[in-house]
Amino acid sequence: MDKPHIILNIPEGFPEIAIEKITEDITDEKLLLKVNKVPTQPLASIEWAIPGLIAIFIAQSYFGGFLSELGKDHYDVLKKWIKENAIRSRTIKVKTLTASRSVEKIDKSNTQSKAFSLHFNTVDGKNIKLLFDLTLEDEVWENSIEKFMDLIRENYTNFPNDILSSKLNDLENGKSNIYGIINPDTKEWEFFDIIKMARRQYEIRKKDR
Template identity: 30%
Template sequence: MIHKLDSIDHEKIDFSKQDIALIYNEKLPSLLADDFEKHLQDSELDILIYKQQEKGPYAGIEWLMPSLISVIILQPYLKSFFSEMGKDHYYLLKNGINSLGKKIIGKNKIVNIQTYTGTDSPKKVRKKYSNHFSILYEVQPKVHFKFIFPSEINFKDFQIANEVISKYIESCLMNETRVLDVIKQNGNIMYSGKLIMTYDFKKKEVIVLNPFSKEDEDC
């Protein structure tokens, strides 16, 4: 079932009753949300599509380093996401995420998302990581691994990163100790139950970013 809410309804949001959520900035064309919805409308999942006011109250799950578009895969649904029963949903969601990426990333994008962000600040232009799009996985109740992507990523690399990230999350779900270790090792940079992460193309691995350090200050 698809649930649609605007910012004026933000107090009504109950993420515990959702399987997947899409949060997007109100300035973005609705076709982005419409296309994502189209890919998942026959999935029988509980899906929240939330239009976020640019200067309004953020949904609590996404107020730290908010992205213009965020896809969130929630507990307890995530636990079954990679199971044999959830494989069909996995492919539907992957296609939905890729359809979003194709519209906003690379040379053939149809939405110049940069138009919807402020570019007056030089620091914003120099950002190593983009605030355009993120994917959040609720690996434990109210604990999220939030994945962001390099500013200059192309669509092909986005697909590669998305695939590696999915396999990483699957491995975490199959070994809860791994999740606990990641949280324990990075607890000092976890904020509001979130770790900021990315796929490092040079290291060819998933890494945790520290949004509070000078080294990663442009993320």
């Protein structure tokens, strides 16, 4: 079986009609879209490392196969689809559970959406998770998606001399998962490996005390 171009993770309890509504605008006869219904169960991990309630994964096969050979007109459709689902996700309320009843275990400094996340594979196999700050406006989210899509497309057409690769090469642990955060001041993407991400959250928590 061929590898999917796009994977959509969605909560197990979502009704079929809602799933059809989400996927109808992205459908193409040559596009391999896989929908995973994920059980709503506690996950033992750091909040920002867990995929969003609705998580979209754009695989290498989309840019390396589908887009380059079959679906060049599909690119703008994909960008619009991602933006719409990102903005819709803002109405979803997600409750964070902890291992104990202590609310102090919840990282209140984390303003990134738990309802939506966007995931990409670079041409050289790096995993990037994009996070979306709920304190930023819809327009910022949409513009940021547009900017990253241009970066990842260039990554597949101009690697290793592309802008995204130059940004990621500075990460010491860049072979592991990479996290993209929208800088609230510049509105530009900043990228962190797991160690730098942990340091970032630590510094934010210190300021909030």
